[in-house]
Amino acid sequence: xxxxxxxxxxxxxxxxxxxxxxxxxxxxxxxxxxxxxxxxxxxxxxxxxxxxxxxxxxxxxxxxxxxxxxxxxxxxxxxxxxx
Numbered sequence: 001x002x003x004x005x006x007x008x009x010x011x012x013x014x015x016x017x018x019x020x021x022x023x024x025x026x027x028x029x030x031x032x033x034x035x036x037x038x039x040x041x042x043x044x045x046x047x048x049x050x051x052x053x054x055x056x057x058x059x060x061x062x063x064x065x066x067x068x069x070x071x072x073x074x075x076x077x078x079x080x081x082x083x
Contacts, residue, residue, distance in 0.1 A: 019046030031058035040064035
């Protein structure tokens with residue numbers, strides 16, 4: 001079996017600020033390339049729209065305010081348990 005070590009398909013990434021702008025564009029692009037994305041934002045409606053636009057099952061969303069240290073720790077634990 002030949003392994004393509006340069007292929008990024010099947011990889012995972014956490015993208016904060018994925019509700020709008022560059023974070024959103026990056027999440028959609030990477031999901032389209034086969035990445036599994038853990039996307040975080042502060043607005044539920046932004047995350048819902050992102051999930052609807054992304055390939056099915058590629059984006060998992062999490063509400064997160066990155067200025068809240070405890071919320072960040074809890075979210076990272078939740079993500080590692082789910083992905």
